[in-house]
Amino acid sequence: MKSFKLLLLLGSLAVAGGGGYVAGTRGLATNVNQLFSGQALGETMPPAAIPTGKLIYYRHPDGAPEYSATPKETADGRAFVAVRESEDVSFETVKKAPTESAGATPKAGERKILYYRNPMGLPDTSKVPKKDSMGMDYIPVFEGGEADSSVVKVSLGKLQRTGVKTATVEKAVVSREIRVPGTVTFDERLVRIVSMRADSFIEGVANVTTGDRVRKGDGLFHFYSKEIAKAGAEYATELRGGGKPDLNVGGALQLRNLGAPEEAIRAIARDRSVPRSIAYLSPSDGVVLERNATTGMMAEAGDVLFRIADMSKVWVIADVPEYDAANIRKGAPATVKVRNLPGKVFEGTVDLIYPELQTQTRTARMRIELSNGEGLLFANMYAEVEIASGETAPVVAVPNSAVIDTGDRQVVFVDKGEGRFEPRDVTLGARGDDRTQVTKGVEAGEKIVVSANFLLDAESNLNAALNGLTTSEVQP
Numbered sequence: 001m002k003s004f005k006l007l008l009l010l011g012s013l014a015v016a017g018g019g020g021y022v023a024g025t026r027g028l029a030t031n032v033n034q035l036f037s038g039q040a041l042g043e044t045m046p047p048a049a050i051p052t053g054k055l056i057y058y059r060h061p062d063g064a065p066e067y068s069a070t071p072k073e074t075a076d077g078r079a080f081v082a083v084r085e086s087e088d089v090s091f092e093t094v095k096k097a098p099t100e101s102a103g104a105t106p107k108a109g110e111r112k113i114l115y116y117r118n119p120m121g122l123p124d125t126s127k128v129p130k131k132d133s134m135g136m137d138y139i140p141v142f143e144g145g146e147a148d149s150s151v152v153k154v155s156l157g158k159l160q161r162t163g164v165k166t167a168t169v170e171k172a173v174v175s176r177e178i179r180v181p182g183t184v185t186f187d188e189r190l191v192r193i194v195s196m197r198a199d200s201f202i203e204g205v206a207n208v209t210t211g212d213r214v215r216k217g218d219g220l221f222h223f224y225s226k227e228i229a230k231a232g233a234e235y236a237t238e239l240r241g242g243g244k245p246d247l248n249v250g251g252a253l254q255l256r257n258l259g260a261p262e263e264a265i266r267a268i269a270r271d272r273s274v275p276r277s278i279a280y281l282s283p284s285d286g287v288v289l290e291r292n293a294t295t296g297m298m299a300e301a302g303d304v305l306f307r308i309a310d311m312s313k314v315w316v317i318a319d320v321p322e323y324d325a326a327n328i329r330k331g332a333p334a335t336v337k338v339r340n341l342p343g344k345v346f347e348g349t350v351d352l353i354y355p356e357l358q359t360q361t362r363t364a365r366m367r368i369e370l371s372n373g374e375g376l377l378f379a380n381m382y383a384e385v386e387i388a389s390g391e392t393a394p395v396v397a398v399p400n401s402a403v404i405d406t407g408d409r410q411v412v413f414v415d416k417g418e419g420r421f422e423p424r425d426v427t428l429g430a431r432g433d434d435r436t437q438v439t440k441g442v443e444a445g446e447k448i449v450v451s452a453n454f455l456l457d458a459e460s461n462l463n464a465a466l467n468g469l470t471t472s473e474v475q476p
Contacts, residue, residue: 053085057128067130113140152413152421152456165451166415171444172397174432175390178328182318182336182368184381190310192283194293195302197259200225202297202305203277210291214282220306221293222277231255232274235265245269286310314377316348316368318385322357325364327389327430334368334387338377346370346377350387390430396443397435402450403428412438413456415447421456 058080060066072080116138118124130138154164200223208214235251246252247265255265264278290307299305316336320328330353336346347370354365368385370377403426404411410428413421426441442448449456 051082051084055082055084057083057130059083065131065133065135067126067128069128113142116140151416152423154419154421154456163452164449164456166447167399167402167450169396169398169438169442169444169446169448171394172435173390173392173394174397174430174435174437175388176327176430176432177386178320178324178389180318180320180324180385180387182316182383182385184338184377184379184383185315185317186309186311186379187313187315187369190284190286190313191289192286192308192310193304194220194280194283194306194308195304196223196225196299197257197301198225198227199301200228200299202293202299203295205293205295208288208291210288212288214286214288214308216282216284218282220280220282221295222279223299224277225258228255228258228260228278229274231258232260232264232268236268236272236274239269240272282308284308284310285312309379311372311375311377314370314372314379315351316370316383316385318366318368318383318387319358319361319363320366320387322362322364324389325353325366328353328366328387329392332388334366334385336368336370336386337384338381339384340381341376344376390432390437395429395437396439397432397437398426398442398448399450400431400434400436402448403436412442413449414442415449421449423456 058068058070058072061074061078061081068080071082074080116126116129118132119136119139126138129140132138154162202221202223204222206218206220208218208220214220231251231254235255238251239245243250247256247262252265252269255268256262260278261280263281264275268274286308288306289309290304292303293299293305316334318334328350330350332350334348334350336348338344338346348368350366351369352367354367357364366385366387368387398412402412404413410426411423412426414424416422424441427439429437429439431437
């Protein structure tokens with residue numbers, strides 16, 4: 001009897017063990033703790049929620065990060081578990097659409113999800129929701145959202161760590177000081193040539209030499225001209241006969257045409273006689289640049305006897321590189337410094353931009369007019385010139401640090417709020433010392449990134465590249 005009971009016990013254990021093995025290998029294992037819990041002993045168990053909605057995908061039966069859009073089995077032959085809408089994971093960036101029946105079309109106003117991309121920016125996409133190896137949800141890409149793939153999204157904490165700073169686009173005067181060399185020259189309009197219109201004998205040349213300063217009206221020399229003496233005699237006779245001393249008619253006009261000084265014509269009209277020699281006076285204040293007159297010489301008509309330059313105003317000729325010349329306008333303010341006059345600054349304006357470039361140096365010549373009342377500036381002095389370039393009226397401008405120049409394009413990042421930054425191509429104008437004109441791309445009042453924008457540019461390029469790689473993968 002005892003042997004029979006022992007055999008019966010051993011048989012029961014064998015049957016139980018075999019059934020457990022079969023259940024375990026086929027995924028039908030029962031929680032042993034539930035068998036011995038209060039619920040297993042007769043307590044009422046709440047009914048399990050029945051999954052609803054259309055079937056979305058299939059997941060691994062053990063919860064591993066492995067998914068499939070179609071029915072699939074594991075390596076050991078177990079079937080993947082079907083997941084419906086009510087069982088699907090929730091994404092922070094996507095509001096789940098209301099439960100729809102399988103095969104239903106999206107409602108008006110809703111966007112269709114094209115695919116899901118890796119949350120870490122890796123080149124990996126999925127047609128169905130999934131998690132990466134760290135348990136992070138893949139991010140959905142909506143229909144029509146591909147164009148914004150280059151928009152960078154950064155958390156507030158990361159913004160502070162990377163040092164991203166923004167500024168507002170404003171209208172401002174864009175200017176830049178262009179520093180170029182220059183040379184002091186005479187004002188061509190203030191150079192006077194002393195010469196005779198008729199053959200003359202030079203007498204009594206004044207004691208002035210090259211480099212001397214003369215005043216207007218100072219005597220330079222005396223001369224005798226046969227033609228002038230003849231015209232003077234006719235004029236004196238005309239006056240003695242009752243003619244009027246009008247300098248614009250008769251003998252007076254003939255004297256003027258022969259180059260007789262106005263003072264000599266007035267003296268003939270006053271004395272009614274012609275002097276033996278006539279004094280020639282300096283026509284202006286200035287410096288004697290050239291003296292060719294010599295006592296006793298015969299000067300033919302047109303010979304240069306003196307050359308006098310008025311130094312009250314001078315020119316500075318500056319050589320500006322071709323690239324910078326395009327940004328300089330006539331009338332632009334300029335400052336001039338000379339090395340042998342330390343601390344002295346001369347203010348002037350760009351009076352003329354010469355309409356040609358120097359062939360060898362590829363520079364444009366700019367003429368700056370300066371006042372030289374003190375006579376400190378001499379011809380052929382070397383000077384350091386600073387010219388203000390750019391527009392004089394306010395224009396849309398951004399800080400120089402906001403522009404990323406790739407060579408082929410110029411980009412700025414526009415702050416769209418909530419940590420989103422949009423790269424935008426811009427067309428640039430004049431570049432100043434701290435600001436650059438933008439003729440197209442952004443408007444005044446928009447916020448742009450002025451610091452650490454190269455990090456955003458790298459992220460934007462990565463997003464655009466990944467979108468280009470993955471878009472073709474998800475096409476049916």
